[in-house]
Amino acid sequence: MKPFRYLEYLKKHKGGRLENVATFLSACQRKGNSNWIIEKTIQSADDANDEFAHVGISKLIENQVIIKIMNNGLRAQREKKILEYFRNNPHQNIVQGIYVFECKDNPIRWNKSIKTSQPICLKDGISSFIIIIQEYIKLGSIADNDITKFKKSIILQLIYATLEWYDIHKFIYQDWHKWNILLDTTTDKTRTYNAFGKKWVIQDTMGYSPVLTDFARSNIKKHLEPYELADQIALILDIFNVDQEIAIAIGSCENIKDILNYIKIVSKKL
Secondary structure: OOOHHHHOOOOOOOOOOOOOOOHHHHHHHHHOOOOOOOOOOEEOHHHHHOOOOOEEEEEEEEEEEEEEEOOOOOOHHHHHHHHHHHOOOOOEEEEEEEEEEEEEOHHHHHHOOOOOOOOOOOOOOEEEEEEEEEEOOOOOHHHOOOHHHHHHHHHHHHHHHHHHEEEEEEOOOOOOOOHHHEEEOOOOEEEEEOOOOEEEEEOOOOOEEEEEEOOOOOOOOOOHHHHHHHHHHHHHHHHHOHHHHHHHHHHHHHHOHEEEEEEEHHHHHH
């Protein structure tokens, strides 16, 4: 499989966490598909909920990167599609993909956490896998960090980003939980999101930014229903235990106007 060729010409964008994605892609191409080594397991296939995937840490130009070994099925293809889309349309709250390719390997090697560094892509591999290389965010997920002091900013960034994804990108995430929301630092003091003809402004990021990862359940489609946005916002509020009555009310909304009105209420109450 050819890598995402357009990455070669991708310029650094505002909010980008990798200094030069084109440089990382070029390094991937020089490295070759059979020369990757996983140094440490983050999640073994046995730990994955319902789809074979081994997630580990590797090295690229002396930088740590995430490497995901996914069974070459519908969900892996969907993850590839989403990462590909956001390489063309980068977003500050979406993890940055670097390189994607296919190779053969033996699934039994990746059922458990590895104890020593292991190469991937065996010459005598029996199964087809999609390999995804993406940026490594060292702080981990919000589940691994105390976000009390900047919780409001994180919640609003996620809500406003979700509005923008829905309205501009026709993107629905659909895998909301704390371990899929990574925590990164940012030099942006403020952030502005555009959705439904309005600017949604974060007045103070407090130096932190939520970044979504894992897109096997996500989708981009031409037409979305209001309830799909309502469900996303309600799930975000539920994750952070924000006013359950409003979360339920938003989840019951059947039109965009009502959803936006409730979001304004939430923004003031936080």
